[in-house]
Amino acid sequence: MTQSRERIETALGIRLPDAMIEDAGRLAASAAKTARTAAANLPESARDPDEFLVVLESLAGDQSGG
Amino acid sequence: MVDETPALLTLAEAAEAIEAGRLSSLEATQACLARLKRLGGAEALNCVAALDEEAALSQARAADALRAAGKPLPPLHGVPLAHKDMFLRKGRVSACGTRILAGMAASETAGVLEKLDRAGALDIARLNMVELALGLTGHNAVAGTPRNPWDRTRITGGSSSGSAAAVAARMIFGALGSDTGGSIRFPAACCGVVGLKPTYGRVGRSGAMPLSPALDCFGPIARTVTDCAMLHAAVAGHDGRDPASSRRAAGNPLAALEAGVKGLRVGIPKSYFYDPVKPEVASLVRKSVEILRRAGADVIEVPIPDIAAANPLTILITAFEGAQAHAALLKTRAADLGPQTLGRLVLGLLADPAAVADALRWRKAIVREFCQTVFSACDVLHTPVMLAPPPTIAESDIGANPGFSEAMAAMGHCTRPFNFLGLPAISVPCGFGPDDLPAAFQLAARPFAENTLLRAARAYERETEWFRRRPND
Numbered sequence: 382m383t384q385s386r387e388r389i390e391t392a393l394g395i396r397l398p399d400a401m402i403e404d405a406g407r408l409a410a411s412a413a414k415t416a417r418t419a420a421a422n423l424p425e426s427a428r429d430p431d432e433f434l435v436v437l438e439s440l441a442g443d444q445s446g447g
Numbered sequence: 448m449v450d451e452t453p454a455l456l457t458l459a460e461a462a463e464a465i466e467a468g469r470l471s472s473l474e475a476t477q478a479c480l481a482r483l484k485r486l487g488g489a490e491a492l493n494c495v496a497a498l499d500e501e502a503a504l505s506q507a508r509a510a511d512a513l514r515a516a517g518k519p520l521p522p523l524h525g526v527p528l529a530h531k532d533m534f535l536r537k538g539r540v541s542a543c544g545t546r547i548l549a550g551m552a553a554s555e556t557a558g559v560l561e562k563l564d565r566a567g568a569l570d571i572a573r574l575n576m577v578e579l580a581l582g583l584t585g586h587n588a589v590a591g592t593p594r595n596p597w598d599r600t601r602i603t604g605g606s607s608s609g610s611a612a613a614v615a616a617r618m619i620f621g622a623l624g625s626d627t628g629g630s631i632r633f634p635a636a637c638c639g640v641v642g643l644k645p646t647y648g649r650v651g652r653s654g655a656m657p658l659s660p661a662l663d664c665f666g667p668i669a670r671t672v673t674d675c676a677m678l679h680a681a682v683a684g685h686d687g688r689d690p691a692s693s694r695r696a697a698g699n700p701l702a703a704l705e706a707g708v709k710g711l712r713v714g715i716p717k718s719y720f721y722d723p724v725k726p727e728v729a730s731l732v733r734k735s736v737e738i739l740r741r742a743g744a745d746v747i748e749v750p751i752p753d754i755a756a757a758n759p760l761t762i763l764i765t766a767f768e769g770a771q772a773h774a775a776l777l778k779t780r781a782a783d784l785g786p787q788t789l790g791r792l793v794l795g796l797l798a799d800p801a802a803v804a805d806a807l808r809w810r811k812a813i814v815r816e817f818c819q820t821v822f823s824a825c826d827v828l829h830t831p832v833m834l835a836p837p838p839t840i841a842e843s844d845i846g847a848n849p850g851f852s853e854a855m856a857a858m859g860h861c862t863r864p865f866n867f868l869g870l871p872a873i874s875v876p877c878g879f880g881p882d883d884l885p886a887a888f889q890l891a892a893r894p895f896a897e898n899t900l901l902r903a904a905r906a907y908e909r910e911t912e913w914f915r916r917r918p919n920d
Contacts, residue, residue, distance in 0.1 A: 385797055389793060389796050392591060392777070392778065393778070393781040394610070394778075394781065394782075395781050395782050396890075397789075397793060398736055398786075401786070401789065401790045404575055404790060404794075404806040405790060405793040405796075405797050406795040406797055408759075408763075408794050409763070409794055409797040409798050409799065409802075410764070411759065411764075411877070412759045412760060412762065412763035412798070412802060412806075413799045413801075413802035415756045415759050415760060415763075416763065416802040416803070416805040416806040416809070417754075417762055417802065418756070418757045419760070419806070419809040419813075420805035420806070420808050423808065423809060423812050424680070424812070427769050428699065428808065429811065431811065432691070433661070433691075433807070433810065433811060433814075433869060434579055434647065434648045434691050434869075435648065435897070436692060436811050436814060436815065437646060437647060437648060437693075437869050438648075438693060438695060438894065438895075440814065440815065440818045440894050441695065441893060441894045441895040441896070442515065442683075442822075442893050442896070
């Protein structure tokens, strides 16, 4: 976290409050764990290269404009 | 003294009156301008970012001249609208709720504004919003926080805060907002108006401030379902400048709007959506189910796949893509951002790109499972929007109450899943709670089924007409 903080503060050119970095770091770590868990359980067939819009259009059903 | 009463009409009533010649566009515009000036400023509801009165009146006079010339009129001819301050118009400034962009004139016009121009609508003001659209409460530390017209100590919800407040307070007939995690539906619910988030890809996003290209959707906020349908009809459809814009036909949302819900299957979720909802909100939402049932809907309990991860992953994707979209601002003007905005973007800078890729991969699988499980059993899913009545501005200011940040993340419990899934969803007013604050329910449907949502929402609205009640000036 210290390295990440230094990298970000250098990039932004400002010092960030401790609470902001701690909050954001905690949320990022927790969300990363959630994402890994969700993706780990995917069947191989779910690893398709389709764009999300293509997936949505395939699920639209027969409701022309509906 | 300007007559403000034309501003109290619904959009549909105003459009019809202008078309029939009973109301001029100038009279309608003067009424809206009077209310925007009287109620929209910082000392009142603080929902106006900028107003160009002369330009607005000039547009209205041109609309009246066109009608007098006997030309065929488009559906929104001469109707004054105003929008969230993130839809660019060439030569005009759109500040996007931040002081950083306050002096920069746009070099292009948003596709949605071009479509509304072609539909004959006027664009008379820019409305306040959460800074860079990053937040559901409506707080804005740099441009000021809009106030809820039903109780000025309460939040409007965000990020389309000014849009919802201005529509609710009868300053304007309708407004566009953007919805990345609930930013149309949540403020619409808090302010007692209707808000439609269309399917991802249904409404083009060219020429507007991006936040999260994987999630962003644009849609209408208006007083009635019919008004929302009219605005949706004008802006839906392909946008050649948006690479994620669908070519699927949008149909006419007004064609079957009054067809009712007889035989329509309304699904009630067996899990997830009601889990953290306060009883006073849940009871009003459940009453709306009974009204739909009495109107002829088949009400069915439906199982919900495990979508608990959708809320935190929507926050993650939004922060990550937001930090990319605003990388130049972050590099040069980070110190000028409000603390809440900066905090969200710092989250994006700390986010692991591999986690974001995992999240985007999972959503393609979960939306298939969700549609298969839920929409094989029902046509529309009925859920709450808010977990609790709108909190006060003071208690939900995380600058002053850091402990509120968890509650703020939880606010998107019912709305963010539909951004993650890319599905259309509408927020519909369903009465008032014990403190006389608005309540709302949400309907969601299969991809591109906006017209079914609007038809079901209209069937409920016809039975209740909550839109007849308006906040005190």
